[in-house]
Amino acid sequence: MKVKRIELEGRAGRAAIERDGDRIRIDSVIRNPKGEAAWLTETASVAHIRTADDAERARLWEIARMIQRRCDGVCGTNSDIDEYHTELMRFAD
Helix, strand or coil: CCCCEEEEECCCEEEEEEEECCEEEEEEEEECCCCCEEEEEEEEEHHHHHCCCHHHHHHHHHHHHHHHHHHHCCCCCHHHHHHHHHHHHHHHC
């Protein structure tokens, strides 16, 4: 079984994570106090993650940190970020 798409939502924003061929594509949105939306798209390589490319794994952690901050609205602890990172890693299968 492969995960193809997942949507995450927190009190401050949301993210859609999707497998697009060899890429993990992350589209996230956050609303500012005025209610205006800001979009951001990031990608990571599944092939690089599978081969334990340290740079790509570090990049995936930074993407998880960004998603956590956008969804929760605050800078979280490593355990908070790890929950999002775990979801991202589902796409590396």
